[in-house]
Amino acid sequence: MSDTKEALLAQKAELENRLAAIRKDLGRGLDADSSEQAVELENFEVLQEIARVAEQELAEIDRKLAALNT
Numbered sequence: 001m002s003d004t005k006e007a008l009l010a011q012k013a014e015l016e017n018r019l020a021a022i023r024k025d026l027g028r029g030l031d032a033d034s035s036e037q038a039v040e041l042e043n044f045e046v047l048q049e050i051a052r053v054a055e056q057e058l059a060e061i062d063r064k065l066a067a068l069n070t
Contacts, residue, residue: 012061015054022051
């Protein structure tokens with residue numbers, strides 16, 4: 001993706017929306033069924049990793065935006 005300010009801001013908004021959805025999913029808690037909990041726990045780990053990567057991407061976008069503003 002291009003490093004223009006508009007492109008960076010669009011990418012930032014997309015990542016922020018994705019993180020909000022992930023945080024909502026993570027905050028729902030676990031199902032009462034133990035077999036369903038096992039699946040949910042696996043998904044929880046995946047969601048945590050996706051969130052971590054998205055946060056890193058957001059930090060990089062913020063650095064690029066700051067550089068554009070200097």
